Amino acid sequence: MSGFDYIPAPSHGSAWVTGASGGIGRALTLKLAQAGWVVYATARSEDKLQELAAEHDNIRVAAGDVTDAERMRAIVAEITSQGPLALSVLNAGVYYPMRAQEYEAETAAKTFDVNLTGVSNCVDPVLKALFEQDAGCIALVASVAGYRGLPRSAAYSATKAALIAMAESLAFDLAPRGIRITVINPGFVETEATSVNDFKMPFLMQTDEAAEAIVKGLNRPGFEIAFPGVFVGILKTLGFLRPRSYFWLVRKMIGWDKVEK
Numbered sequence: 001m002s003g004f005d006y007i008p009a010p011s012h013g014s015a016w017v018t019g020a021s022g023g024i025g026r027a028l029t030l031k032l033a034q035a036g037w038v039v040y041a042t043a044r045s046e047d048k049l050q051e052l053a054a055e056h057d058n059i060r061v062a063a064g065d066v067t068d069a070e071r072m073r074a075i076v077a078e079i080t081s082q083g084p085l086a087l088s089v090l091n092a093g094v095y096y097p098m099r100a101q102e103y104e105a106e107t108a109a110k111t112f113d114v115n116l117t118g119v120s121n122c123v124d125p126v127l128k129a130l131f132e133q134d135a136g137c138i139a140l141v142a143s144v145a146g147y148r149g150l151p152r153s154a155a156y157s158a159t160k161a162a163l164i165a166m167a168e169s170l171a172f173d174l175a176p177r178g179i180r181i182t183v184i185n186p187g188f189v190e191t192e193a194t195s196v197n198d199f200k201m202p203f204l205m206q207t208d209e210a211a212e213a214i215v216k217g218l219n220r221p222g223f224e225i226a227f228p229g230v231f232v233g234i235l236k237t238l239g240f241l242r243p244r245s246y247f248w249l250v251r252k253m254i255g256w257d258k259v260e261k
């Protein structure tokens with residue numbers, strides 16, 4: 001069995017979703033609970049997690065900040081004390097768009113702390129549990145913004161590119177053990193995070209559709225789960241361009257070629 005085609009069944013253990021209080025994570029938690037998973041839901045806003053748990057008996061509140069490594073270890077310990085941790089979706093993330101003129105190290109650091117260190121804080125105890133169990137699935141939520149540096153996304157794209165590289169690197173050790181690792185690269189999804197965007201987001205999806213695409217992807221073999229297909233195809237094609245052509249074309253696509261911006 002290759003590590004890219006293994007998806008445990010809900011009867012084989014619990015699921016853990018970070019960033020479950022809103023957006024994609026909330027929709028995914030509900031969908032997994034409806035599919036029979038016992039889902040541990042993590043985010044900082046305990047009140048929102050309690051509201052979510054009230055929507056389905058299978059949802060357990062495990063509030064915490066992903067930048068708190070000790071708390072992430074404690075959550076995984078709590079889950080594994082009840083049985084195997086079969087599926088972890090490390091989804092918590094922040095998005096603070098900024099142009100070069102507005103670049104601030106503090107804002108970038110907040111992005112690195114949650115999107116990278118936060119994921120790493122979860123990866124550590126999850127991997128230990130998966131090696132112990134010799135089974136299970138870990139999914140890192142990156143983004144199509146990790147394929148190449150996108151406008152306004154110096155810090156955000158950097159974290160998502162890093163997560164894709166992290167998942168690829170881990171796959172070398174996990175796949176041969178039958179432990180599945182997958183990277184989830186969504187396009188634009190309408191959430192609180194993207195509500196700050198002041199442009200028309202192409203191929204915008206709703207959180208339910210995104211959650212559906214993730215569940216479908218987890219049920220299919222493969223390393224990457226990316227959606228929506230056409231947008232992913234366009235961005236992957238842009239990925240093949242030389243930097244000069246890439247900058248020229250993207251500036252044109254977003255209208256930055258018309259006005260000197």
Ligand SMILES: NC(=O)c1ccc[n+]([C@@H]2O[C@H](COP(=O)([O-])OP(=O)(O)OC[C@H]3O[C@@H](n4cnc5c(N)ncnc54)[C@H](OP(=O)(O)O)[C@@H]3O)[C@@H](O)[C@H]2O)c1
Pocket residue numbers: 018019020021022023024025042043044045046048064065066067091092093094095114118141142143144185186187188189190191192193194
């Ligand atoms: N929306 C999109 O278009 C899009 C596209 C590609 C990738 N993504 C990725 O998908 C993931 C979810 O995005 P979203 O759009 O659903 O965002 P969202 O609606 O803003 O939700 C983000 C979630 O992360 C949690 N979170 C933030 N900081 C946290 C922290 N320090 N510790 C624990 N939880 C934290 C938030 O809960 P609390 O505030 O309660 O902690 C919330 O539950 C992110 O990784 C994002 O980068 C989104």
